[in-house]
Amino acid sequence: MKCLHNSRSLTDSRWFTTRCPHKAACARLVSATKTKAGRDVLLIADDVAKSYDGDKQLFTSLTFSVVAGEKLAVCGQNGSGKSSLLKIIAGLDQMDSGVMNRNKGAAVGYLPQDPQLPEEATVLQAVLQSDSAVARAVQAYERALSTADGAITKELEAAIDKMNTYNAWEIDAEAKRILEAVGIPSHLLGTTVAKLSGGQRKRVALAGTLLGKPDLLVLDEPTNHMDVDMIDWMEKELKKEAMAVVLVTHDRYFMENICDRILELDNGRCFMHDFGGPGAYQLFKEAREFRRKAQANAAADARTLFKREAEWIVKQPKARQAKSQARVNAFVELTEKTRDVPKEDLKADFGGAGMIRQGNKVVRMKGVSYTPPGFNEPLIKDFAYDFTPGERLGIVGRNGAGKTTLLNLISGETRQTSGVREVGETTVFGYFTQYPPEVRNDMRVINYIREIADDRKASSAGFEQVDTPEVLLEKLGFPRARQHQYVSSLSGGERRRLHLASVLVERPNLLILDEPTNDLDLQTVEVVEEVVKAYKGVLLVVSHDRAFMDAVAPRLLVLKGDGLVRMFQGSYSEYLSLVAEEREEEEAMRQLELEEQREKAAAAAAQFEEERKAAAAFGTSTSATGNKSGISGGGGSGGRSATAVAEAPASAVKRKISYYEGLEYTKICKEMDRLNAEKEKLDAKVMALAQAGDDFDALEKASIEMGRVADQLDALSDRWMELAELAGDL
Incomplete structure (x- = not known):
């Protein structure tokens, strides 16, 4: 990470404490980096400010850092700028002032409150059209492939390099795996987005975000429209140490189960709370209440002093000019302090708003x-x-x-x-x-x-x-x-x-x-x-x-x-506890069935080994008995399993051709067939012209054209060999 204003490294602390003209701001960054020693710093914000339409101040003087594995919750009232801050972190919005340094090597994923998905696209297409780097690489490859007409163009070569960089050839399989993980079954992959429920849409959008394997995941109300199973899954996934998370959520349980720090936005100001886990929201409320009481008391004291100073301002006593002006300046600052009162808490009340009288039949x-x-x-x-x-x-x-x-x-x-x-x-x-x-x-x-x-x-x-x-x-x-x-x-x-x-x-x-x-x-x-x-x-x-x-x-x-x-x-918690107990019982039954299957397989394998040894002792093979599986009685399936294990090759399984590589392979095959046919025609034409010997210009043109076709075939052959091997045609 570099100095905010030049190329000096943050590790050069001597520079910041002696010669850096912006040492106060950079010192905060040095401190933020040192507190998370051993982990990569993904993002550092310094003195960031943002307003709405240049009028309403959302927040100002915001300074914080995010390191690998950290989980940060952003809290504040509606309209305080939470979503705006997340967009700035994700690089989708501009701040009014300040600096936002991002680790260039870190991938950032962003899930908005209400993701916009293409209504007519299928579930799988919607994920593959997401804004992650790997999805963009696939989209660029598809565009280059559609315009190449079977040739290896510079655009296609660059797209293939990108695909190799992100290992994107298996992206369709990876997308299906993530969709299954977030609870979208395989039979819905071909369903259009327009037919999905709100929760299913949010799952598809989350899958698109996770497809890019982000180092920093920015989530705006991720639990909206999600059922409890999906929320439980997210809690487990987001707790993984490697992934950093910055989120806004209204779900108190979800926030406490994931986050280890809370960034509060309150009336244009920012406050960091270095706690998380169970009970964190109650601690947050207590800290906010304590701060607001202190703020209200300070404003009350300022108002008391303001009355006395206001009388002095009105009287304008004779005094030395310097002393008089200093007191006037202090009075101006005091005026600002009297206005610095905490924002009143929302006190919504529709319980007493009245309702139409209800009869017995509803x-x-x-x-x-x-x-x-x-x-x-x-x-x-x-x-x-x-x-x-x-x-x-x-x-x-x-x-x-x-x-x-x-x-x-x-x-x-x-x-x-x-x-x-x-x-x-x-x-x-x-x-x-x-x-x-x-x-x-x-x-x-x-x-x-x-x-x-x-x-x-x-x-x-x-x-x-x-x-x-x-x-x-x-x-x-x-x-x-x-x-x-x-x-x-x-x-x-x-x-x-x-x-x-x-x-x-x-x-x-x-x-x-x-x-x-x-x-x-x-x-x-x-x-x-x-x-x-x-x-x-x-x-x-x-x-x-x-x-x-x-x-x-x-x-x-x-x-x-x-x-x-x-x-x-x-209650809901009682129902969830019952569901959890039922799942534990089902899992216990499943494990019991698996154990029984393993015992049967082990017994069958032992029987197979005994028969093999007996056959060897008599100088015969098990196949001579006429029992192909080598097992008598009810252990046939176990014997086949044991034989299969014994005969399994030790070589690594080769990667299969992906969906997109298959499309490219088909196009290249068609183009090579066309070029070979053209080459044969040119061969015949060159031979005929050479034998006639009366049109050397035509012979020269045909020879040049034949050379051009041969070059195209050579250019395609390397890629064809690579894809043909993956397809199993070689």
Whole structure:
């Protein structure tokens, strides 16, 4: 790593402490490097600042480092600049000032909050079209191959070199392996992205990020839309020591299980907390509260002193000019300190916002089934349930099991294929969906909520608002000044809160929350958790956030992927514990079966060896007995296994030709066939012209052309030999 302002190495500490004109900044980098001795420094940020549209200051004076294997969580309220910081780290956004030094030899992978995948591409194509270095090498190779027309062009040679550098010939097999690891089964590889669920899309995007084998993995809300199995898998993978991780997440358990440090963004400032693991979030809250109290006390002391100094400024006493000016300067600094007060915590409250009176009949589902278009089997099968007033249910299941589909059937967003849905006359649905509805960017926040409230009044006789749109927005963390901002200025989390306001302004008595914690900051998640607990209506929740589900849903509807909906009388953690026990029992049974198979194979091998020795003692071979396998009785399969092991060649298995190499091999074969045919024609033409001896110009041209074709064949032959050997044709 180099000095921020010249080519001096960071290891030259004498330079920084004596002659470096920027020694304060560089000393911080030396310190950051020394604290992580023995590990490669992947990234160093120094005095980084960023604002939104040059107006709202997101953060300033940010200095930190990331080394190999480190796990860093970025925390802060919605709109504090968390996603902007991740984009800067990934090299996808520019900072306003400061320096961001990255290790040039380190690969960086980035997973955004809402990955954009090509809708018409298949799952495998979407992964291979990702932005990793290895995927870009394959894409460049495909472009060069499509324009080469069978020839070995400079572009194709460069592309082949890149493919060799990244060992990308087996990328299709590697992509399939990663997709299987993230829970995308092989039968979905040919499915288009448009047909995937939200969780499946996120898995595909994660697979594309992991394909590049990043040294530094930057993740923005990686648990969004993921089921608990996938979250468990990510926790295990991200804990691996070699990979560095910088992430933003609202999942408290996930953060504590992975991260060893926390970078806090608070009101434009940055604070590093050097702790992680279980209980880290509680320690973080305590440290933040202690700092904010100290900040508030300092501001209060400054205000007391400000009053006395303000009186002096008004009186302007006669004094020496230097002393008077110094006191005026101090007064200006004191004025800034009085304004340095901590930002108030969000105090959202929709539990008391009121709801329409609920009758005894809420929603009744009788034998409801649903088969999506193009599916042969129903996704939801024979669902029957009578929802009662005040009931609170969580809905759980793996990605693609039909959780959102079940919510849509209950709410009426999706019409059932068969069965009956009955809705009570007083039931008013409020549906907080995974993906917020489109809102015009040129619309002001308050005007959007007012329009929804006015529409509700116009469509429902006797509808009365308990809270005005302004008050409701304030309860959801939008101060009056912020309510007049355009929607385009809102962060992802702020858009989610606006969506929540649009649902609550209609005063629903049946509230459906589909992944309500997605994109919210940790503090807002806690507040929403408390107010959902205070909600008096019927509550249906789908969430991967284990802490949130434990707090708000005492019972569960479980989908296991077979179309049936089962009731579980207990919390989410209790259900996960039961699932873990079942898996342990299944694994124990599997290991027992494997052990039995190994014992049978060992017994068969022992029997085979005894018969071989007996046959040798009589001077005969086992084949002379007429028993081809060398085993009598029920051990035939074991004998074949033992023979196969004995006869297995010791040589290493050769690499097989990959999909893309196969395409290239086919093109080269066709081009060589064409060139050989052309060469034969030219041979015949040259012979004829030579025998005639009356057109030396034509003979010279034909000879030159034949030489050109021969050169092309020579150029292709080396690559053909290499690919033919991989294909097994040699």
